[in-house]
Amino acid sequence: MYTLMVRSRLTVAELRHGCVVLPSANCIVGGRSKQEASTPRVDEELVVTGLKVSIITICYNSAATIRESIESVLAQDYTNIEYTIVDGQSTDATCDIVRSYGDAINVFKSESDTGIYNAMNKGIALATGDVVAFLNSDDVYRDCTVVGRMADLMQRDHLDAAYGDIYYVDRANIQRVIRYWRTGEFGEGAIGRGWIPPHPSFFCRRDVYMRLGTYNEEFRIAADYELMLRYIAVHRVRIGYLPYVVVNMRVGGESHRLKGFLKGNREILRSFQTNKLPLPRFFIVRRMMAKLKQFLVRERVGT
Numbered sequence: 001m002y003t004l005m006v007r008s009r010l011t012v013a014e015l016r017h018g019c020v021v022l023p024s025a026n027c028i029v030g031g032r033s034k035q036e037a038s039t040p041r042v043d044e045e046l047v048v049t050g051l052k053v054s055i056i057t058i059c060y061n062s063a064a065t066i067r068e069s070i071e072s073v074l075a076q077d078y079t080n081i082e083y084t085i086v087d088g089q090s091t092d093a094t095c096d097i098v099r100s101y102g103d104a105i106n107v108f109k110s111e112s113d114t115g116i117y118n119a120m121n122k123g124i125a126l127a128t129g130d131v132v133a134f135l136n137s138d139d140v141y142r143d144c145t146v147v148g149r150m151a152d153l154m155q156r157d158h159l160d161a162a163y164g165d166i167y168y169v170d171r172a173n174i175q176r177v178i179r180y181w182r183t184g185e186f187g188e189g190a191i192g193r194g195w196i197p198p199h200p201s202f203f204c205r206r207d208v209y210m211r212l213g214t215y216n217e218e219f220r221i222a223a224d225y226e227l228m229l230r231y232i233a234v235h236r237v238r239i240g241y242l243p244y245v246v247v248n249m250r251v252g253g254e255s256h257r258l259k260g261f262l263k264g265n266r267e268i269l270r271s272f273q274t275n276k277l278p279l280p281r282f283f284i285v286r287r288m289m290a291k292l293k294q295f296l297v298r299e300r301v302g303t
Contacts, residue, residue: 054129078148192280
């Protein structure tokens with residue numbers, strides 16, 4: 001049994017203009033409060049322009065955090081957004097929270113899945129936008145401008161994909177930054193030095209997924225790494241960098257636990273084999289050094 005709710009494809013601006021009341025939450029939306037961010041400025045354009053961005057949130061028993069994630073999407077000042085939530089048949093209040101937003105969620109699907117990447121592939125299949133982005137159910141966009149910034153960059157530079165920076169933040173206090181992943185520009189040899197875009201900041205055209213394949217579900221933890229490696233190193237998609245923090249990502253998750261960390265690294269090594277790429281010399285050491293650098297910068301979110 002599953003639930004599939006397809007909402008009318010109203011833009012976020014239209015929803016605000018229609019006075020949709022959003023439940024309160026401590027959502028980070030830059031220098032504006034959530035209430036201010038949910039209210040259009042007097043001079044705000046309510047015209048749909050630019051690339052259509054399909055934002056997909058995958059969730060399972062995420063009642064404690066999903067409201068913040070939803071509201072950070074609804075607070076975006078970019079109007080041409082389609083928002084899809086794919087739930088794995090949660091047993092807590094997750095589905096009730098999602099349904100409480102009514103037509104603000106364009107597509108809501110709840111059914112069992114075989115893992116997070118299976119759910120992500122379902123989300124891609126449901127998407128109708130020009131661009132696809134994933135926002136985890138316990139993460140939030142850094143402020144209300146990030147989707148517009150990414151869409152503008154991709155349209156202006158005719159990119160297949162784009163990425164930015166992320167903050168790793170404390171699970172209980174998303175104002176507390178633990179790591180700052182400053183990704184930097186992609187260049188020759190970057191992957192061999194441990195470089196890869198943060199998946200939560202990765203925006204990619206839907207037609208690229210259709211042409212080059214979606215997430216390889218044989219990978220349980222690092223299918224996002226394998227996909228980006230395949231796109232960037234094998235197929236050489238046109239990719240661009242936005243030097244801006246896109247997502248506040250709560251620490252935790254399977255890949256951050258010791259067992260998950262070790263399994264994730266094994267899958268990352270296997271991703272080179274799968275794509276018939278030579279493993280760079282001292283790759284794991286270089287990857288670890290790149291991660292350690294992320295702890296050297298500590299900043300408060302919104303500064």
